[in-house]
Amino acid sequence: MFWHIYKYRLKCLTRSRQMMFWTLLFPIILGTLFYMAFSNLSSVEAFSHIKIAVVDNEEFQKDTNFREALQSASDPDNGDGSLFDVTYTSKEEGESLLMGGNIEGIIYFNNGIKLILKESGLNQTIIKEFIDHYKQTLSTVSAIINRNPEAMQKGLIESSTSHKDFLKEASAGSSAPDTTVNYFYTLIAMACLYGSFFGLNEVTVNQANLSAQAARANMSPVHKLRVFIYSMTAAATIQLVNIGILLLYLTVILHINFGTQITYILLTCIAGTVTGVTFGAFIGSIVKGGEGIKIGILIAGSMTMSFLSGMMYDKMKYIVNTKVPVLGYLNPANLITDCFYSLYYYDTYTVFFTDILFLILLTAFFSLLTYLQIRRQKYASL
Amino acid sequence: MVISVKNLTKRYGDLVALDHFNLEVGEGEILGLLGPNGSGKTTAINCILSLLKYEKGSIDIYGKPMAPEAYDLKRKIGIIMQNVAVFEELTVYENIDYFCGLYISDKNKRRSLVIEAMDFVGLNDYGKFYPKKLSGGLLRRLNIACGIAHKPDLIILDEPTVAVDPQSRNNILEGIQRLNREGATVIYTSHYMEEVEQICTRIAIMDKGKIIATGNKEELKAMINSGEKITVEIYNPENRILTDVKNLPHIVSAFFHDSFLTVKSERDKNNLMVLIDYLKTRQIAFGKIYSEPPTLNDVFLEITGKELRD
Incomplete structure (x- = not known):
């Protein structure tokens, strides 16, 4: 049963042009624009x-x-x-x-x-x-x-x-400081959060009060939570592949340097993706209203979180972390960005694993509230 | 008994959608649930399927209480929703296979069932088509195929012919009769009385959340006082004609609608020849004339005082 549902959910999601645009093409386009903008910036700043x-x-x-x-x-x-x-x-x-x-x-x-x-x-x-x-x-x-x-x-x-410098520029890690790479971290964080579109979709196709397909599936002899979990697994898989493609594009085509700790980078992508997908399911299950409203909330939410983690203004992350540090821990985009940042700049993993822990906690929070909303099998109205 | 619903009450706020609704469906029946829009047909179906909460009452299917976790019962049920419940991103074949796969895990068995279902609804040539490429009628047929592919014993169709062309409608109605002949018990909801009269072995008429009459079409028509309805086109409609006609024997009612005179007779009484004789004797010029037996609409009209399609 798992493979049957998983396979067909994969087909449905990959064939959805709208969702694939937002989760795969849009981040690639945005990454390309960042690359072009920052390349130009570097050439302007370069000494001739x-x-x-x-x-x-x-x-x-x-x-x-x-x-x-x-x-x-x-x-x-x-x-x-x-x-x-x-x-x-x-x-x-x-x-x-x-x-x-x-x-x-x-x-x-x-x-x-x-x-x-x-x-x-x-x-x-x-x-x-x-x-x-x-x-x-x-x-x-x-x-x-x-x-x-x-x-x-x-x-x-x-x-x-002879001239002697009494101050020496030093990096906390092995990599040379690069302010532009932070923009690409936030881009990946945003892409992870765009996995929320898949999560939202899976709630819609599993809740009988949200779609006719769900009503039909709810009438089958399979527990609806099983169908939902299998569907969410498919959603997370596709989003993870999308993030993988984005990472490959950024590193292989655009030559963005994310450091060498590939295992931890993948762990960040997995945690970020699962958080993004469950965030979408959470919004899909708690927000009353049409799908348009929910998509609007997801886009606005993802962009706001990306903004607060420094996507549009690189000092914003610092401002949030110094003025309202708790917001940084509640913002998945900031946590994902922080993971990449700590891997790139620090030789220790304390910050990285703290961020991963908070991502897991957020995922658990979104999943729990989604479960409480969708566990009912009878509805007041359809 | 396949379905037994007793005293089912369902409210939407202050609105009573089902008011002590009772229904029994026997094995092998095609039960038509007939009622105007808003009479509670779909609500009743959704309660029977355990999709909707209800305030009061009991629902048994095959002698067991129906509940969301009654998977052994769900396995025997096929549901065709009023709204087309298919995935736009899957082809015709894939859609049927997906929903069938929720019931049948054996791949080979499922493949033959899917092909059989496609053949049944006449979609063999459309297996690789996506739903958006299908016409309204073909889409409805796909909707049906998704609900019946696993060969259910009890099939519930909720207004499956809404917005369907005549050819597809006939195909759907014939298909339902074929499923019934193959052993399935069918509940068919509709507000099209012609369809219900055509295929149902028993009819339950609903209004305001209640069953107001049950029986086969002859039994239902026997419940009302009026019999045949004669409509005559009168070139010069005058009030004296109306007065004279009302005085003819066995006339229940007579009225003009534009230049058409409608005359209703008592049950089992035939007034066509009497009326023609009257018109000839008085040398009243008339055009078209036709006689109709009473319809389910007449039954509904006489019981509730309003048209079925109001």
Whole structure:
């Protein structure tokens, strides 16, 4: 009997275009849009080399220190650490390049280093800072040599030209911090909650006061709770497959990095999916009114929960967790997001398993209330 | 006795939907439950099936109390709902197989039953069709196939021919008679008296949640005073004609409706020739004339004072 009902519920649900759109296609489309938006954001934020011209005259050739400093700041082997893309040219040609907008500034030597800029901006500030820094260091070294030549032997020059950071950027886990990945966590959380459409549907097709098909099934010699449990199992299976497809799409096609702990990621997906499906069943059984109203509540509820977990505004999750922490524990989307977050950033599993525990508690709560609503086998009206 | 319902009372708030409703259905019968919309037919069926709660009364099926967990009884029942109860996402074959599978677990046996049911309702060529591709009539036939595929002993059909074309209606009515011949007991609810007269071996007429008359069609018609109804088209309807006709022997009532004179006779009395003689003698010009035996509508009208289709 299980396979019979399970098989046909799988067929019904997978053939429902509307439900498959919301549970599979919509998250994929939204994920693609996120990807496009964040890729663009990254490219805007990415540092590109500053194009400058250096007038290659006699004085420039004599200043070995500056040439070495410039060489170091424009070394292509430095990769992203390279500041400048340098063109060595005459002053006239440099001016022509500057006027044409091909470079940001001209460095030339005429009784010292001079800088010609056309406009002000971040790149221009960087060029000026570079030159100022060079001049300051040169001045410091000259002063040391003039006043205390012995200091050269004691390594004071190296010390004055070296830079030390006293703050170090560190990650709590093995992965590099990435603010955009949180949006994809909330997307998966939202997709898990969209499994609620399946849960709602299964309540409808099993409650005789909600559909004619249910009335017919209720007249069969199979306990209605058995039919309901088998149907919910089918619903959870499909939603889990949908989440799996979404995960594959995000990781394989869009190359979103969710970390390497695949077992725990799957556990999160299973817990999130079951919570989503039971949430739909819960809404379907307690809300009086038409299916349209119930679907509206599910969409609004899922989006609100996703919003509160940071889907539209990445600081929202932090605000909720600091101002109303209890809301974070009652919000399945936040719990699912938190699971992924903790797996990605933390080396310990305390947060992860706490979140999983709360997801299980929410599932139990939704299931219990659904059971209390649908256990009756006779209705006041049909 | 297949079904025995005693003193069933069901309320929807202040509205009494079933008022001490009593019904007995014997084995092999086709019982027609006839009544206007809102008379309580569907409520009675849903209570009998243990889908609806009720305030008072008892329902026994095959001598056992009917309850939601009476699975041995449910196994013997086939239900065809008023609303088409099939899944849009399953094909014709799959729909029948799904519902049949709730009763029959053996796959091979089920396959032959599904094919038999499709053949029975004439859907053999539509096995791979989805319900939305079917016409209203074919959809109703699918609805029936889903309810009978497991070969139930008791079949309950709740207005199965609503919004069905004449061809499908005949197919459905013939099918019900065939099921009955094969041994099934049938309860058939309808507000179409012609259908009930055509197929039912016994008829229970309902109004306001009560059975107001029971019997076969002849017994029911014998309960009322009026007999044949004669309708004559009179080209110049005048009041004196009405007065004269009412004075003819064995006339129960006479009235004009536009240019048509309707005359009702006493039961078992024939007034057609008398009326024609009168019209000829008085040289009253008349056109069409026809005579009808009393219908179940006349029975309902005489008992309740209102038309069956009100």
